[in-house]
Amino acid sequence: MYSPEIVIEALLNGLMLGAIYALIALGLTLIYGVLHIVNFAHGALLTVAMFAVWVLSARFGMDPYLSIAIVAPLMFAFGYVLQRFIIGPASHGKDNSILLVTLGLSIIIENALLAGFQSDTRTINTDYSFRVVEIGPLLLSFPRVVGLGVTVLTTLLLWLVLNRTDTGKAIRAVAKEKLGASLVGISVPHVYAMTFAIGCACLAVAAGLLMPSFYVSPKTGAAFVLVAFTIVVLGGMGSVPGALIGGLLIGLVEAASGLFFGDSLGQIGIFLIFIVVLLFKPTGLFGVQQ
Amino acid sequence: MTGRGLLPVAAAVAVLAVIPFLGISGSLLNLMIFMMIIALAAQGWNVLGGYGGLSSFGHAAFFGVGAYAMAILQARYGLNAWLALVIGIALGALFGAFIGFLSFRSGLKGSYFALVTLAFAEVARILANSANFTGGAAGTILNLQSGVAFLQFADRRVFLLVVLAFVAIGLLATWWLEHSRFGAYLVALRENDQAAQALGVDVFTVKLKAIALSAALTAASGCLYAQDYLFVDANIAFGSWISIEALFAAIVGGAGTVLGPLIGAIVLLGLGELTKGLSGGIPGLDLLVFGVILVLCVAFSPNGLVTLLRRLGIERRGFPAKTAKEA
Numbered sequence: 187m188y189s190p191e192i193v194i195e196a197l198l199n200g201l202m203l204g205a206i207y208a209l210i211a212l213g214l215t216l217i218y219g220v221l222h223i224v225n226f227a228h229g230a231l232l233t234v235a236m237f238a239v240w241v242l243s244a245r246f247g248m249d250p251y252l253s254i255a256i257v258a259p260l261m262f263a264f265g266y267v268l269q270r271f272i273i274g275p276a277s278h279g280k281d282n283s284i285l286l287v288t289l290g291l292s293i294i295i296e297n298a299l300l301a302g303f304q305s306d307t308r309t310i311n312t313d314y315s316f317r318v319v320e321i322g323p324l325l326l327s328f329p330r331v332v333g334l335g336v337t338v339l340t341t342l343l344l345w346l347v348l349n350r351t352d353t354g355k356a357i358r359a360v361a362k363e364k365l366g367a368s369l370v371g372i373s374v375p376h377v378y379a380m381t382f383a384i385g386c387a388c389l390a391v392a393a394g395l396l397m398p399s400f401y402v403s404p405k406t407g408a409a410f411v412l413v414a415f416t417i418v419v420l421g422g423m424g425s426v427p428g429a430l431i432g433g434l435l436i437g438l439v440e441a442a443s444g445l446f447f448g449d450s451l452g453q454i455g456i457f458l459i460f461i462v463v464l465l466f467k468p469t470g471l472f473g474v475q476q
Numbered sequence: 477m478t479g480r481g482l483l484p485v486a487a488a489v490a491v492l493a494v495i496p497f498l499g500i501s502g503s504l505l506n507l508m509i510f511m512m513i514i515a516l517a518a519q520g521w522n523v524l525g526g527y528g529g530l531s532s533f534g535h536a537a538f539f540g541v542g543a544y545a546m547a548i549l550q551a552r553y554g555l556n557a558w559l560a561l562v563i564g565i566a567l568g569a570l571f572g573a574f575i576g577f578l579s580f581r582s583g584l585k586g587s588y589f590a591l592v593t594l595a596f597a598e599v600a601r602i603l604a605n606s607a608n609f610t611g612g613a614a615g616t617i618l619n620l621q622s623g624v625a626f627l628q629f630a631d632r633r634v635f636l637l638v639v640l641a642f643v644a645i646g647l648l649a650t651w652w653l654e655h656s657r658f659g660a661y662l663v664a665l666r667e668n669d670q671a672a673q674a675l676g677v678d679v680f681t682v683k684l685k686a687i688a689l690s691a692a693l694t695a696a697s698g699c700l701y702a703q704d705y706l707f708v709d710a711n712i713a714f715g716s717w718i719s720i721e722a723l724f725a726a727i728v729g730g731a732g733t734v735l736g737p738l739i740g741a742i743v744l745l746g747l748g749e750l751t752k753g754l755s756g757g758i759p760g761l762d763l764l765v766f767g768v769i770l771v772l773c774v775a776f777s778p779n780g781l782v783t784l785l786r787r788l789g790i791e792r793r794g795f796p797a798k799t800a801k802e803a
Contacts, residue, residue, distance in 0.1 A: 223587075224587035224590075224591070272771070275775070276771055276774055276775035277774065277775075278775075278778070280778075281586055281587065282529075282531060282586070283774050283778065285531065285586075285587055285590060286531075286727065286770060286774050287770075287771055287774050287775070289533070289720075289723075289770070290767045290768075290770035290771040290774070291767065291771065292767075293720065293763055293764070293766060293767035293770070294764055294767035294768060294771070296760070296763075297760035297761065297763040297764040297767065298760070298764055299760075300759050300760030300763075301758045301759060301760045301761050301764065304759065305759065404760070408716070412594065412595065412598060415591055419591070453602060454599060454602050454603070457595045457598050457599045457602070458599065460591075460592075460595045461592060461595050461596065461599070464579075464582070464584065464588060464591065464592045464595070465578050465579065465581075465582045465584070465592065466582065468582065468584065468588055
């Protein structure tokens with residue numbers, strides 16, 4: 187059996203990876219909470235952000251953490267345009283159509299990246315990619331410690347935006363009562379697009395945090411998309427605290443099952459949780475009964 | 477009413493049966509076989525997604541069960557190919573009923589149903605990729621043995637006819653669906669399942685039968701795929717590509733119509749092949765085209781190409797266009 191240090195280290199590293207998962211799920215759950223759509227293109231949009239970070243690093247030698255400052259506004263704008271001018275008009279407000287349009291978009295994005303960048307996996311080498319932080323007897327991966335810190339900061343920032351700004355107020359109003367919000371003069375398509383844009387900006391932050399220790403290929407996002415859905419369903423569709431706790435839990439589960447069953451079977455734990463939650467408690471831990 | 481609707485179905489099958497004997501090239505023949513296999517998978521998707529309104533994102537689960545059953549039963553247990561085909565279809569239907577039982581008991585529909593089917597297909601993929609029974613990551617190879625008993629033919633046109641026969645069965649099954657009480661129940665619960673239930677439709681049983689039929693057709697497609705390529709691995713059998721192509725073909729052609737999936741498969745794969753040829757083999761470009769077509773279809777012709785063609789045809793002859801409800 188493993189020594190307790192190895193188990194605790196693995197679980198802590200899993201917890202910190204879970205924080206980045208949570209950041210990805212945060213955008214997904216926010217979009218669901220306001221627009222009531224399952225954004226199937228979320229994984230593909232993460233891949234776009236990761237490629238953007240990679241290009242900035244490979245072409246201009248920019249540090250992946252610093253590149254968030256450029257990629258986040260770009261992803262914000264991209265998300266806004268996507269929702270306002272493509273997803274919204276093309277789906278005529280029908281649930282099933284939205285699902286199909288976002289599925290179509292994910293295929294388009296994934297394969298456009300495949301045509302542009304080929305299927306090679308790409309990494310960024312920084313001098314801190316493999317650095318470890320020593321805390322007592324424990325060795326923790328430096329990029330993951332940073333990931334945890336930045337996730338907490340981003341969540342706080344998001345909370346401030348949602349609770350302390352007019353845009354945030356409008357977003358919460360539309361989430362609660364769409365018709366009422368539009369009656370008092372809030373432009374619902376604009377708020378939808380803003381929400382989608384914020385979700386995409388979260389992805390940019392996640393991309394910057396992932397790239398120093400992870401790789402990107404056109405298919406990378408697809409690997410994250412089911413994990414992100416699992417987190418969102420586990421935490422409760424539309425619930426922000428649910429996404430955070432769900433993310434940390436999933437990180438733990440992945441680390442534990444990876445440790446005991448090996449990497450290839452490790453993912454099964456996540457999907458089984460997903461299926462069980464969907465079948466027996468589709469509202470998740472913090473979701474509201476629809 | 478009864479016999480007339482079958483005329484276009486018979487015509488389509490007859491045309492497709494004649495084409496291979498017009499001296500087409502080997503690669504075109506291969507493309508046709510592949511088109512028919514995807515059409516069959518899409519017909520399966522259409523029963524549940526088109527008529528029942530339950531969009532599955534994981535029909536690979538049924539395709540894969542069929543493909544693996546075909547491969548393992550023959551390669552490992554030396555079973556007769558036709559028997560393996562029947563068992564493969566039955567196992568697919570059973571797996572469909574199993575997933576359906578769990579999901580419909582919990583009342584899953586819409587995006588929740590789409591996600592849970594996707595997760596089932598992924599679990600199947602990971603298990604097939606690591607179990608010894610399926611040949612693990614190396615996959616399972618079928619022996620090359622020519623002969624009717626082995627469902628392998630020296631003349632590939634014969635194999636095309638076999639696949640086409642299954643597509644014809646799929647067309648007939650869908651046509652039956654449109655004219656049977658069962659199909660009417662299914663459409664009723666698509667439009668409003670609470671109202672259907674209030675009127676006395678046993679919603680759970682109808683959905684269960686629909687997913688079993690849907691899975692059986694897609695499993696048959698998986699069986700024929702394995703038989704055609706004589707090789708199966710987890711990423712082929714349970715990969716998301718087949719879930720996506722089955723769904724795309726049905727929706728682009730016209731979900732909830734008899735000929736839609738067949739037309740969708742021919743149009744999509746034809747365009748995909750054309751893109752591959754024109755672009756000189758840039759990877760992913762054909763799928764990119766699929767995605768664009770899907771989004772355009774949902775935006776401008778939500779009822780698919782079939783309805784679009786029908787509308788154009790009727791309008792030209794001076795009749796008012798059929799609305800989606802009537803069609």
